[in-house]
Amino acid sequence: MDEISELRQREVETYFNVIARGGSDRLIRARSFHNLGEYTDGDFGRMATLLSDADSSGSFAFLGRDADRYAETIAGLAEEGHEIVLHGHRHVACGDLPYETAHENLSLGIEAIEDAAGVTPAGFFSPLQDLGQGTLDAADELGLEWLLGKTDGDVPADITLIEPQNPYDLVLLNRGESAEETFERLGAVTEPGAAFLFHPNMLEYYDALAEFETWVTETGPVSIESYVDGGGVGIVLDAMRPLRIE
Numbered sequence: 001m002d003e004i005s006e007l008r009q010r011e012v013e014t015y016f017n018v019i020a021r022g023g024s025d026r027l028i029r030a031r032s033f034h035n036l037g038e039y040t041d042g043d044f045g046r047m048a049t050l051l052s053d054a055d056s057s058g059s060f061a062f063l064g065r066d067a068d069r070y071a072e073t074i075a076g077l078a079e080e081g082h083e084i085v086l087h088g089h090r091h092v093a094c095g096d097l098p099y100e101t102a103h104e105n106l107s108l109g110i111e112a113i114e115d116a117a118g119v120t121p122a123g124f125f126s127p128l129q130d131l132g133q134g135t136l137d138a139a140d141e142l143g144l145e146w147l148l149g150k151t152d153g154d155v156p157a158d159i160t161l162i163e164p165q166n167p168y169d170l171v172l173l174n175r176g177e178s179a180e181e182t183f184e185r186l187g188a189v190t191e192p193g194a195a196f197l198f199h200p201n202m203l204e205y206y207d208a209l210a211e212f213e214t215w216v217t218e219t220g221p222v223s224i225e226s227y228v229d230g231g232g233v234g235i236v237l238d239a240m241r242p243l244r245i246e
Helices: 006-019 025-036 041-053 071-079 099-117 133-141 169-175 179-188 200-205 209-219 224-230
Strands: 059-062 083-086 123-130 146-150 160-162 195-198 234-238
Touching: 006 099, 025 169, 025 200, 041 071, 041 200, 041 209, 059 071, 059 123, 071 083, 071 099, 083 099, 083 224, 099 133, 146 224, 160 224, 169 179, 169 195, 169 200, 179 209, 200 209, 224 234
Parallel strands: 059 083, 059 234, 083 123, 123 146, 146 160, 195 234
Antiparallel strands: none
């Protein structure tokens, strides 16, 4: 039997341990869509245009395992002035990864995006947000400049840690809050110095894109790179499928 890589195993474990937790029929259907719906180049283009029309920029998260699939998209977003963010090579929880596995996850992801699109990510957005010491140390070794997530570990001196607003869009929508209620809550905590995580594929699923567009127009968010350099309201957009078996 062919050997199964540790990262691939971890991705499936992350799905079963954290994402596939059952719940109502409505929630199961939403999570099924999240893992099956494929965001297209046209979808990313429309999201980039929405931001550009509001004189805004964004940080778009990509997984190394999907870099070839999205090579033209990644290159196009970067050319338009948006930031490309590493989300790992595979979608694995990073709270307990040993250094060796964390280093493999980050290094393979960076290499895949560089090879596919000629873009080198400067930041890493951790799936499920938790960051263990192994991932912190691997990120430092690989020269990443910023991390989006939370940790109880020792953050290396050369890395900027950004903790996004919680609860974020998908948590609120999955709870059953309406688009209006979700963005009313997010709007109440929108201020300079805050950083937000959005899932445009799931905003579309929950028919919340109009409210998101209004938030962008009123807020004028910026990529995390710009946020770190000059402040404002930071934004990361994650439309990746959490699980890809093949």
